[in-house]
Amino acid sequence: MQITDDTLEDSQLMTINFGPTHPATHGTLHLIARLDGERIRDAEPIIGYLHRGKEKMGEHLKYNQYLTMTDRMNYLSPALNNVGWCLAVEKLMGITPPPRARWVETIACEMARIMDHMVCNGINAFDVGAGTVFFYMFQQREVLTDIFEKMTGARLTITWPRVGGLPYDLPADFKDDVRKFLKGFYPIVDECEKLLKNNRIFLDRTVGVGAISKERAISYGYTGPCLRACGVSYDLRKREPYLCYDQVDFDVPTGEHGDCYDRFFVRMEEARQSARIIEQCLEKMPDEGPVAVDDYRVILPPKEKVYKEMEAMIFHFKLVIDGVKPPPGEVYQGLEAGNGELGFYIVSDGSGKPYRVKVRSPCYYIYSSYTEIIRGLMISDVVAVLGSLNIIAGELDR
Amino acid sequence: MNSAAISAKVAGAIPGACVEALEFQGQTTLQVRRESLKEVLAFLRDDPDILMNQLLDVTAVDYPARADRFDVVYILASIREDGLAPVRVRIKTRIPDGAALPSVTDLWRSADWGERECFDMFGIRFEGHPNLKRILNPDNFYGYPLRKTFPLRGERDPAFLEYKETEPA
Amino acid sequence: MGVELIRGDNFVTARLADVVNWARKSSLWPFPFGTACCGIEMMSTLASRYDMARFGAEAVRFSPRQADLLIVAGTICNKMAPVLKRIYDQMSQPKWVIAMGACASCGGIFDNYTVVQGIDQIIPVDMYVPGCPPSPQALMYSFTKIQGLVQSGQGLSLDPMPEAVPSVPV
Numbered sequence: 001m002q003i004t005d006d007t008l009e010d011s012q013l014m015t016i017n018f019g020p021t022h023p024a025t026h027g028t029l030h031l032i033a034r035l036d037g038e039r040i041r042d043a044e045p046i047i048g049y050l051h052r053g054k055e056k057m058g059e060h061l062k063y064n065q066y067l068t069m070t071d072r073m074n075y076l077s078p079a080l081n082n083v084g085w086c087l088a089v090e091k092l093m094g095i096t097p098p099p100r101a102r103w104v105e106t107i108a109c110e111m112a113r114i115m116d117h118m119v120c121n122g123i124n125a126f127d128v129g130a131g132t133v134f135f136y137m138f139q140q141r142e143v144l145t146d147i148f149e150k151m152t153g154a155r156l157t158i159t160w161p162r163v164g165g166l167p168y169d170l171p172a173d174f175k176d177d178v179r180k181f182l183k184g185f186y187p188i189v190d191e192c193e194k195l196l197k198n199n200r201i202f203l204d205r206t207v208g209v210g211a212i213s214k215e216r217a218i219s220y221g222y223t224g225p226c227l228r229a230c231g232v233s234y235d236l237r238k239r240e241p242y243l244c245y246d247q248v249d250f251d252v253p254t255g256e257h258g259d260c261y262d263r264f265f266v267r268m269e270e271a272r273q274s275a276r277i278i279e280q281c282l283e284k285m286p287d288e289g290p291v292a293v294d295d296y297r298v299i300l301p302p303k304e305k306v307y308k309e310m311e312a313m314i315f316h317f318k319l320v321i322d323g324v325k326p327p328p329g330e331v332y333q334g335l336e337a338g339n340g341e342l343g344f345y346i347v348s349d350g351s352g353k354p355y356r357v358k359v360r361s362p363c364y365y366i367y368s369s370y371t372e373i374i375r376g377l378m379i380s381d382v383v384a385v386l387g388s389l390n391i392i393a394g395e396l397d398r
Numbered sequence: 399m400n401s402a403a404i405s406a407k408v409a410g411a412i413p414g415a416c417v418e419a420l421e422f423q424g425q426t427t428l429q430v431r432r433e434s435l436k437e438v439l440a441f442l443r444d445d446p447d448i449l450m451n452q453l454l455d456v457t458a459v460d461y462p463a464r465a466d467r468f469d470v471v472y473i474l475a476s477i478r479e480d481g482l483a484p485v486r487v488r489i490k491t492r493i494p495d496g497a498a499l500p501s502v503t504d505l506w507r508s509a510d511w512g513e514r515e516c517f518d519m520f521g522i523r524f525e526g527h528p529n530l531k532r533i534l535n536p537d538n539f540y541g542y543p544l545r546k547t548f549p550l551r552g553e554r555d556p557a558f559l560e561y562k563e564t565e566p567a
Numbered sequence: 568m569g570v571e572l573i574r575g576d577n578f579v580t581a582r583l584a585d586v587v588n589w590a591r592k593s594s595l596w597p598f599p600f601g602t603a604c605c606g607i608e609m610m611s612t613l614a615s616r617y618d619m620a621r622f623g624a625e626a627v628r629f630s631p632r633q634a635d636l637l638i639v640a641g642t643i644c645n646k647m648a649p650v651l652k653r654i655y656d657q658m659s660q661p662k663w664v665i666a667m668g669a670c671a672s673c674g675g676i677f678d679n680y681t682v683v684q685g686i687d688q689i690i691p692v693d694m695y696v697p698g699c700p701p702s703p704q705a706l707m708y709s710f711t712k713i714q715g716l717v718q719s720g721q722g723l724s725l726d727p728m729p730e731a732v733p734s735v736p737v
Contacts, residue, residue: 048532056543221506334486356460358455364511367511368507368510397534
């Protein structure tokens with residue numbers, strides 16, 4: 001009797017347990033797969049191993065305190081999450097930070113995006129066997145972490161902009177640091193791309209693996225690089241510009257087939273475009289000017305004033321004790337984070353704490369399509385697909 | 399297509415479905431009656447001018463003092479390839495504790511996990527959902543953590559002794 | 568290393584335990600239980616800039632049976648707690664545990680219904696590293712401290728388990 005794939009009965013399927021501490025799961029993902037030989041017949045992703053109750057915490061923290069929670073959502077690009085939260089609260093309150101703050105936030109967003117894509121692509125390459133690329137890319141990330149440390153005092157969880165602007169101005173040599181980084185960044189990206197673009201092993205592992213069609217991707221709630229890899233030129237930075245994205249020039253890279261290969265190189269190209277945006281921002285950014293709104297109900301008054309003026313002191317106490325108080329209402333604000341549209345839905349009842357916070361995390365909906373993508377693939381492709389979707393557990397489970 | 403036009407169009411196509419249209423900071427929320435929820439959502443998805451082809455999120459808000467305790471919120475967006483700005487609309491409906499809503503998993507695939515999370519966190523049932531079970535919390539978890547009555551510290555809070563939940567029917 | 572006597576060029580006398588501990592401390596094999604943000608900082612510690620290989624610990628093992636140092640980096644939730652306990656039980660003796668970061672040490676900023684308030688409620692911990700997340704230098708410092716424990720033959724896992732903590736079948 002000839003044995004083919006179809007001869008296997010259901011009872012001969014093997015169930016294997018993948019995770020939740022498998023190294024290639026990037027954290028805490030758990031997959032129960034039913035295997036037919038080496039092919040995946042069915043799989044069930046189980047999530048929630050990093051559910052830290054951030055939405056519940058949102059109802060007990062003030063608006064500025066909640067920044068600490070957003071840091072720890074997508075911990076590869078904390079600045080993006082923080083800026084996203086600040087944008088949402090600013091939208092709720094109807095305030096706009098001064099131009100210098102917006103330019104600096106734009107730079108921070110793009111730096112964070114590069115950080116995200118460097119780690120994501122580095123690990124993705126590492127998982128399919130290209131170890132060198134990981135170390136090259138992680139080195140670039142380290143340079144950015146240093147810039148963030150100089151800027152905000154923390155390497156990773158920066159808790160940096162505040163509602164209404166920046167808490168303090170930039171360090172004096174910020175521009176030089178960023179320019180130095182960019183100078184070293186372009187050659188590294190080119191080199192990594194050269195290493196992989198026509199690499200036979202990499203092509204075999206990624207081309208045509210984990211493809212998803214345009215319509216299905218949209219229906220599954222895909223946004224960001226994963227959707228663009230399917231050929232949809234959809235980028236919130238272009239479609240509804242926030243911060244200063246309407247004043248800079250950049251391209252939106254798209255793929256064609258929506259497979260791992262396309263996702264990888266869409267991310268690479270995006271990192272290059274981010275560097276381009278940073279270059280333009282450094283040119284156009286005003287060197288002087290306020291970095292936060294001139295409203296002591298939102299931003300703490302300067303310390304000299306607090307010590308000398310009665311009014312400033314009252315504002316200081318009121319802001320520290322009660323926090324910022326947006327008007328009652330509800331608002332949804334999305335921004336283009338590293339993985340796609342990161343949205344914050346805030347319901348305010350007029351007090352110093354949100355009544356309800358809902359985080360629309362891009363990973364959550366992308367990961368819901370995982371079963372469908374990997375069905376019929378080999379067990380080794382599971383890792384390649386997982387890496388290219390860039391699932392971050394902190395954002396997935398919140 | 400701006401948001402005011404959308405609410406007018408919905409009111410025209412399905413009379414009596416909209417209870418009210420709220421406008422805040424330039425964003426539209428349509429509050430619809432529970433009975434016509436699915437009809438409105440299907441209309442928004444299929445109408446060629448509106449074309450809300452993506453369900454961004456499903457969530458709920460708990461108001462324990464109200465008779466219709468939960469606001470269930472659907473955040474919709476249209477992703478178009480012609481480069482137009484995305485239009486976003488929120489559809490809101492009120493339901494009492496223990497009631498069920500029709501599932502929209504057949505309209506958008508993203509509703510699958512969105513509704514599961516809503517069930518996990520609030521205990522709201524969605525009729526017709528293929529796999530309605532807990533997603534973020536462990537299977538043996540007691541209670542629905544995002545309800546306002548659930549204490550923040552869970553079992554470690556003395557108030558947890560008074561926390562009682564009727565399992566949804 | 569506890570050298571007692573050097574005779575000529577070829578003979579060194581020392582206690583066997585000291586020699587074994589010396590060898591052990593210079594080639595610790597960590598099991599990186601990275602769950603959250605701290606996992607990223609642990610990755611930077613292992614990557615080229617900080618380079619754990621300088622301490623002989625670059626051989627990261629993802630199988631608990633091959634590892635002797637458990638680095639718990641990140642938040643442990645109630646859903647994850649049984650997994651961590653099982654991983655710890657599967658590691659062979661002697662073993663050491665580093666609780667990296669505020670979440671693993673005490674729950675950190677997540678004082679809520681889902682987060683375990685410190686992994687020492689589940690498994691014994693030899694070293695707590697403060698920070699949210701700790702910098703790579705802090706992790707490396709704790710690592711050298713663990714090496715000190717190994718050299719002197721100390722460690723909580725060497726003590727018998729308290730009765731209150733039942734062991735999980737491995």
